[in-house]
Amino acid sequence: MTPVIECQQLNVRFRTDGGAVTAVSDLDFNLNAGECLGVVGESGSGKSQTFLAMFGLLAHNGTATGSIRYRGTELLNAPRSTLDGLRGNRLAMIFQDALSGLTPTMRIGDQMSEVLMRHQGLSRRNARARVIEALEVVRIADPEQRFSAYPFEMSGGMRQRVMIAMATLCRPEVLIADEPTTALDVTVQAQVLRLLNGLKNHTGTSLVLITHDLGVVAGLCDRVLIMYAGRAVELGPVRDIFRRPAHPYTQALLRSMPSLIIDPGKDLPVIPGQPPDLENLPAGCPFASRCLHTQDDCTTERPRLRAVGPDHSRACHLPA
Amino acid sequence: MSARPDLLGSEALAQAARGDVSRSLWRQAGRRFRRNRAAMGSIVILALIALTSIFVPMFWPHGIEDASWESIMTPPGLADWHWFGTDANGRDLLVRTFYGGRISLTIGLLTTVVALVIGVTYGAVAGFVGGRTDGFMMRFVDVLYSLPLIFFIIILVTVFGRNIFLVFVAIGAVEWLTMSRIVRGQTLTVKAKEYVESAVAIGLSQGAILRRYIIPNVLGPVIVYVTLLIPTNIIVESYLSFLGLGVQEPLTSWGLLISQGAGQLDSAPWLIFFPATFLAVTMFCFNFIGDGLRDALDPRDR
Amino acid sequence: MTALLTVEHLSVHYSLPAGGLFRRRPLTLKAVDDVSFELRAGETLGVVGETGCGKSSLGKGVLQLVKPAAGRVLWEGQDLCALPAEAIKRCRKDLQIIFQDPLSSLNPRMTIGEIVAEPLEVHYPALARDDRRRRVDAMLERVGLRPEMRNRYPNEFSGGQCQRISIARAMISEPKVIVCDEPVSSLDVSIQAQICNLLRDLQRDTGIALLFISHDLSIVRYMSHRVLVMYLGRVMETGGREEFFGAPRHPYSQALISAVPVPDPDRPPAERSLVLDGELPSPLDPPSGCVFRTRCPLAVPVCITQMPPLSEAAPGHGVACHRWQET
Known part of the structure; x- marks a missing residue:
């Protein structure tokens, strides 16, 4: 199977007042055609910065090195013309805050039509028909009416669905969803997740779901990448991650998560301490200071991703 | 996990060990400001201009009113201590420029103090009390805003005669309007913050909330505005003097010198060059300092 | 206790605040x-x-x-x-x-x-x-x-x-x-x-x-220990934790609980969740009768006219629904 996206040795750094911050270090992963990859991590784990780098959207004080290729085309530090041809067309991204992705002064129908007119050279009339169709797909009631609505006239859930409709207008090969449901209520989250699920099953789009919520991952993803302090700590099929988590961080994360299936009478086991300071990353494993089972080389040598099963790898020194 | 969680904060303690103790927001802002070279350079230049304006007229061999028939319209040169040249009355331009600097800077500072005192009090009261009082106070500001500055000053001057004191009052009386709006807006923002609600929730009195929560948190933008208001006021004074409504002879200011020099641009360009340069450099310095302070106090904007 | x-x-x-020139109230x-x-x-x-x-x-x-x-x-x-x-x-x-x-x-x-x-x-x-x-x-x-x-x-x-x-x-x-x-x-x-x-x-x-x-x-x-569920300013259901999560009676509570993603890859969400359609009505203009009726799968005409009282489904377990006995 040829991967759609190949990321190799990605490093993302930011210059700040306090010195250099390493947001992502030595990240390798592939995204296969038609799969849904869940990228899980806490704030500061580098999960969003990885994909912002891929889209050329890093903040001005950030630099990315390494390689991210889309079907052989290098995206990292690519010329604007290359990126413009792909972004919004073959590669699409939706964000946590749907409002930031929509221009407040334009009618949503016009914003969406413009994407089609630019990337696919459609006439205004044909574009309108496609937009209304897309709004129907995301179950916006009254798409003809909503075509001429402004973003502020819609609820958060509706805006997020409009963003999904807009991101999928050109039938992208890759859709990156960065915390698409974090700002939404549970019942609306369920609507959006159902939509993404349908998209994956019916159009063959490869989906990357960036989230901190393992519950969302379990319901939607095929493979999961767990990130911690800018590194990949575990990568594997979703069932293995939940049934046989191999990295102590993944294990602790699963145990410490309140969910509807835990016993509320018992105290949740917590991960003690805080994630490390990204300005002063420790020499060894970034999780070592919070890990329950450390050995000598954990604090001195950085563990690399190594296979522990078919298609399943972890970055840990401990014996498997 | 035991009932008692691990004690946290080891990173912060490590920082303390590196000698990087207490990082209050003010201290952090100070550190960021000191790292801004343009702003630090501007402070040095401004201090030089201020010091020379104060001391040079005291020791210079020529006085500001010393007219000399032998040296009318002398171009700049080292001869006879007329470094910046002389004007049509043979008065030394260097001493007049520095003396004008005294007046201009004083007007800039004093009018800003007037605007600061009135504006902060008025804006903070309006914002903190809120409701009908706020509405009434702000409509009054709107009415004053709608009066053109020049019109207002011409009325003052025609009624009370030409007087440097009137210039202070007139500029200060107009510039506090913007200050009060800024302070009111800022007070409203801070008042809506959760930490103010948490102060109410522990039962703190209104006075203590105003003193500990509101004022320290509105100070930042006020400081920035003050550094930008001083040059604005200097410019306003220059422009009034240029129109003949500001400082009167024999006193002088940069604006007045520029106005006089403008009439002799062809024959004696130095008469406009020196005061205009000093004025422009001062403006640049204040603006750099203002920008530096804004960046230092509100690092999100960068 | x-x-x-x-x-x-x-x-x-x-x-x-009243907006516009003509809306006084x-x-x-x-x-x-x-x-x-x-x-x-x-x-x-x-x-x-x-x-x-x-x-x-x-x-x-x-x-x-x-x-x-x-x-x-x-x-x-x-x-x-x-x-x-x-x-x-x-x-x-x-x-x-x-x-x-x-x-x-x-x-x-x-x-x-x-x-x-x-x-x-x-x-x-x-x-x-x-x-x-x-x-x-x-x-x-x-x-x-x-x-x-x-x-x-x-x-x-x-x-x-x-x-x-x-x-x-x-x-x-x-x-x-x-x-x-x-x-x-x-x-x-x-x-x-x-x-x-x-x-x-x-x-x-x-x-x-x-x-x-x-x-x-x-x-x-x-x-x-106990839970209170609210929707548009009103109580929908209240009860002890075990009763509420074990057997929620209000259709809104049921939808809410089923929408929570469960961290278990063998239970795909599409099959188990009872997804609510429609949008939250504006709290400025809530529906008449039961505030939940516009999204409720069980709504009947009485829900439009009458606000359901909080009925006691069990001791300490209250449900504000006309049809709680059928859920």
């Missing part, structure tokens, strides 16, 4: 409409609901941080809603609050020590400086922070640490009730569990009662 705090028919309204937003509950010593009552359901306004109304439009809040034999401002201030020693955003709820210009000591200054002004400091240090240590950190400022701490500071500030006057308004919603998963456990520990040690407001059902289930 007798109730520590009793809330009766509480309503919180906000009047929005200001709009009234009924954020909380006729809500009653009891809070007992040592228990946690979880208040759940989605954005705009009025759960935060309920917490603030109980503490008189917003003035309720109607109803009573009975505390130690007095009605807080009828007390003068000075008397309410004295009660604040016992009634505290923790906010959602840990950083913005701490004054950035004060040190941690000052922030935590402030309630002592207000309520125990006679306390000697040394005693105060000792109590602040003990409290910081109790919430898991080093006392040496007392001279530092909030911006030097992470979100989880700031929330510990907020908890220390709320706990130091030894209150009997704390309203926790989404206390862990802005924290990372691994930090959420730390804060939840800290609150549970403190409750076990001090017998404090918590009004735990959250949109996250998993966390409410972990934290609460």
Whole structure:
């Protein structure tokens, strides 16, 4: 199977007042055609910065090195013309805050039509028909009416669905969803997740779901990448991650998560301490200071991703 | 996990060990400001201009009113201590420029103090009390805003005669309007913050909330505005003097010198060059300092 | 057990300024409409609901941080809603609050020590400086922070640490009730569990009662003994944790619970969740009758005309639905 996206040795750094911050270090992963990859991590784990780098959207004080290729085309530090041809067309991204992705002064129908007119050279009339169709797909009631609505006239859930409709207008090969449901209520989250699920099953789009919520991952993803302090700590099929988590961080994360299936009478086991300071990353494993089972080389040598099963790898020194 | 969680904060303690103790927001802002070279350079230049304006007229061999028939319209040169040249009355331009600097800077500072005192009090009261009082106070500001500055000053001057004191009052009386709006807006923002609600929730009195929560948190933008208001006021004074409504002879200011020099641009360009340069450099310095302070106090904007 | 705090028919309204030139009457937003509950010593009552359901306004109304439009809040034999401002201030020693955003709820210009000591200054002004400091240090240590950190400022701490500071500030006057308004919603998963456990520990040690407001059902289930579900300002269902999560009776509660993603890859969400269609109606113009009827799968004509009362489905389990017996 040829991967759609190949990321190799990605490093993302930011210059700040306090010195250099390493947001992502030595990240390798592939995204296969038609799969849904869940990228899980806490704030500061580098999960969003990885994909912002891929889209050329890093903040001005950030630099990315390494390689991210889309079907052989290098995206990292690519010329604007290359990126413009792909972004919004073959590669699409939706964000946590749907409002930031929509221009407040334009009618949503016009914003969406413009994407089609630019990337696919459609006439205004044909574009309108496609937009209304897309709004129907995301179950916006009254798409003809909503075509001429402004973003502020819609609820958060509706805006997020409009963003999904807009991101999928050109039938992208890759859709990156960065915390698409974090700002939404549970019942609306369920609507959006159902939509993404349908998209994956019916159009063959490869989906990357960036989230901190393992519950969302379990319901939607095929493979999961767990990130911690800018590194990949575990990568594997979703069932293995939940049934046989191999990295102590993944294990602790699963145990410490309140969910509807835990016993509320018992105290949740917590991960003690805080994630490390990204300005002063420790020499060894970034999780070592919070890990329950450390050995000598954990604090001195950085563990690399190594296979522990078919298609399943972890970055840990401990014996498997 | 035991009932008692691990004690946290080891990173912060490590920082303390590196000698990087207490990082209050003010201290952090100070550190960021000191790292801004343009702003630090501007402070040095401004201090030089201020010091020379104060001391040079005291020791210079020529006085500001010393007219000399032998040296009318002398171009700049080292001869006879007329470094910046002389004007049509043979008065030394260097001493007049520095003396004008005294007046201009004083007007800039004093009018800003007037605007600061009135504006902060008025804006903070309006914002903190809120409701009908706020509405009434702000409509009054709107009415004053709608009066053109020049019109207002011409009325003052025609009624009370030409007087440097009137210039202070007139500029200060107009510039506090913007200050009060800024302070009111800022007070409203801070008042809506959760930490103010948490102060109410522990039962703190209104006075203590105003003193500990509101004022320290509105100070930042006020400081920035003050550094930008001083040059604005200097410019306003220059422009009034240029129109003949500001400082009167024999006193002088940069604006007045520029106005006089403008009439002799062809024959004696130095008469406009020196005061205009000093004025422009001062403006640049204040603006750099203002920008530096804004960046230092509100690092999100960068 | 007798109730520590009793809330009766509480309503919180906000009047929005009249907009436009011709609309003279200001709009009234009924954020909380006729809500009653009891809070007992040592228990946690979880208040759940989605954005705009009025759960935060309920917490603030109980503490008189917003003035309720109607109803009573009975505390130690007095009605807080009828007390003068000075008397309410004295009660604040016992009634505290923790906010959602840990950083913005701490004054950035004060040190941690000052922030935590402030309630002592207000309520125990006679306390000697040394005693105060000792109590602040003990409290910081109790919430898991080093006392040496007392001279530092909030911006030097992470979100989880700031929330510990907020908890220390709320706990130091030894209150009997704390309203926790989404206390862990802005924290990372691994930090959420730390804060939840800290609150549970403190409750076990001090017998404090918590009004735990959250949109996250998993966390409410972990934290609460009893649950209250709100929708558009009204109570939909209330009951003990086991009864509520085991057998929710209100169609809204059922939809809410089934929409929570379960961290189990063998239970795909599309099959088990009962997805609610439609949008949340505007709280400025709520539906007539039952406020949930526009999205309810069971709605019948009577739901349009009549507001369902809170029926007792079982002792201590109330459901506001005309058709609760069929669910």
